[in-house]
Amino acid sequence: MFTSSVKVAVRRSPRHNLGVFALRKFKSGEFIIDITGRVIKKSEMRYIPQNDRDHLDNIGKGTYIIMGCPERYINHSCEPNVFVRHRKVYAMRGIAAGEELVGDYSINGVDNWKMRCRCGSQSCRGIVHGSFFRLPVELQIEYSPYLDDWFRNAYRNRISRLV
Numbered sequence: 001m002f003t004s005s006v007k008v009a010v011r012r013s014p015r016h017n018l019g020v021f022a023l024r025k026f027k028s029g030e031f032i033i034d035i036t037g038r039v040i041k042k043s044e045m046r047y048i049p050q051n052d053r054d055h056l057d058n059i060g061k062g063t064y065i066i067m068g069c070p071e072r073y074i075n076h077s078c079e080p081n082v083f084v085r086h087r088k089v090y091a092m093r094g095i096a097a098g099e100e101l102v103g104d105y106s107i108n109g110v111d112n113w114k115m116r117c118r119c120g121s122q123s124c125r126g127i128v129h130g131s132f133f134r135l136p137v138e139l140q141i142e143y144s145p146y147l148d149d150w151f152r153n154a155y156r157n158r159i160s161r162l163v
């Protein structure tokens with residue numbers, strides 16, 4: 001275990017290898033950490049080593065960031081407690097000290113990948129897809145307040161059809 005800032009620490013996770021854990025409580029909507037790293041275009045993806053490809057975040061249409069530490073260790077959960085806006089990680093609800101920070105990887109994505117999920121939550125989808133639009137419509141509606149502005153602007157028409 002190593003402590004990467006006063007707010008969070010990277011530790012072993014029951015979900016997958018390493019995860020990011022709260023070292024103190026966070027209120028709903030509170031800023032937690034920044035997403036730092038090198039920005040790349042989709043066309044550069046093939047030059048990125050596999051080790052880094054597992055740590056990409058979609059930050060614009062066809063634009064990704066190779067995340068730095070500790071944010072690169074945030075695991076997925078089908079019952080997330082954090083979301084990303086403008087390259088910052090915020091609490092989606094109140095988070096207790098010791099809880100693992102988990103996002104839903106299907107938010108802010110339209111990519112064609114899938115992952116077997118081991119989040120262990122009651123509402124686990126089993127398979128997680130890289131595209132927001134493959135989520136059940138009710139979940140797309142539930143998640144819409146957490147979409148990043150770039151995603152909302154880029155896919156305005158598809159999102160407006162949800163309501």
Ligand SMILES: C[S@@+](CC[C@H](N)C(=O)[O-])C[C@H]1O[C@@H](n2cnc3c(N)ncnc32)[C@H](O)[C@@H]1O
Pocket residue numbers: 013015016017018019054055056072073074075076077115116117118119
């Ligand atoms: C951004 S990394 C997260 C940190 C990762 N646990 C590690 O130690 O490098 C994303 C990778 O973690 C794994 N992962 C994250 N959440 C998961 C989950 N709920 N179930 C299974 N694997 C998960 C997947 O291999 C995914 O490609």
Ligand SMILES: [Zn+2]
Pocket residue numbers: 077078079117118119120121123124125126
């Ligand atoms: Zn799950």
